[in-house]
Amino acid sequence: MRLKIQLRLLRSGQLPWSYPEWLRGLAYTAMARGLPQVAHQLHEEGWSHPEGRRYKPLTYSWLHGLRPNGSGLWAEGTVTWWASSPIPAVVEALALGLLLEPEVRLGPYPVMVERVEVESAPDFRETMTFTALSPITISTGERRGDGRLVKRYLSPEEAAFGRALAENLRRKAAAFYGRELRGELEIQPHPPYRSKLVRIHDTDIRGWLFSFTVSGDPELIRLGYEAGFGEHTASGFGMVRIYAHKPSAEAEI
Missing domain, CATH: 3.30.70.1890 (Alpha-Beta Plaits)
Structure with a gap:
């Protein structure tokens, strides 16, 4: 909604x-x-x-x-x-x-x-193209040389970016619906990518504005559209809209 x-x-x-x-x-x-x-x-x-x-x-x-x-x-x-x-x-x-x-x-x-x-909600299909209305952010944990685990924000240029977004959606589905959605989901970002670094509650968050094509389970695609793609969505990240033309990172932000 x-x-x-x-x-x-x-x-x-x-x-x-x-x-x-x-x-x-x-x-x-x-x-x-x-x-x-x-x-x-x-x-x-x-x-x-x-x-x-x-x-x-x-x-x-x-x-x-x-x-x-x-x-x-x-x-x-x-x-x-x-x-x-x-x-x-x-x-x-x-x-x-x-x-x-x-x-x-x-x-x-x-x-x-x-x-x-x-x-009105769009007709969710197995392949759709979206563009970001607010930056999309996703991170991974990496262990440094001293053994400490630190957070690193992923870039759309990394293959892990799309995989991490898909897994994040599956975990959200289990939390919100009480059941897992194990359908396939492939996310293909389209350049150019616009990086945004924003400080929210004393935390610096790195996100990206871009468009992307997502293919797979329409129920997972709908969840991404309604709940946001990636992390920190309740702080104003990860919202998308349908992109009607050629993929681009243009956004009115």
Whole structure:
């Protein structure tokens, strides 16, 4: 289930490159107003994988309609924001919260919610091409020479990138649906790739904007579309839309 949200900034201003952290605050504040119990589970508990790992069934885009302006992004007038989840109650919590109190805050900026609409789901097929609405990030653990295990963010140029995204989706399916989806899934990224490094809650996250073709189990493809591809989706990573033309990394971000 996916929302398309029109937000109007009540005063123009310069947003920092790290503004996606403000979107996270906006989303959780609205959900807490809409359906507090759902917001609490999403924020504090998540949905558990049988092996104990927890996942949060939420993804959202960055704002579309901003203009690069030197050291940040210029925000003026109306911008577009998408949010999605495979759990309808999560989307309902966000929509209800935004509609109950349509004047919200994006960091220090007052923002008016002008429109909230549910987007129709596409026809999910065995091969589809998507482009990122927010950067896609996935990592692996590597052991250093001193024996310490460290996290390394993968690049779309690495073969492990697509395999890690597919395995991440299978684990999310087990957490959200209570059953594993073991269907095949192949993810083929298309260059060029635009790297984005963003600091969220004192953590630097490396993600990538690009388009890609995914082939395999339509149920897994649908989960990627609704829950986001990769990690940190509840912090504004991994959201995609159908790409109708030739593969490209173009995005309005």
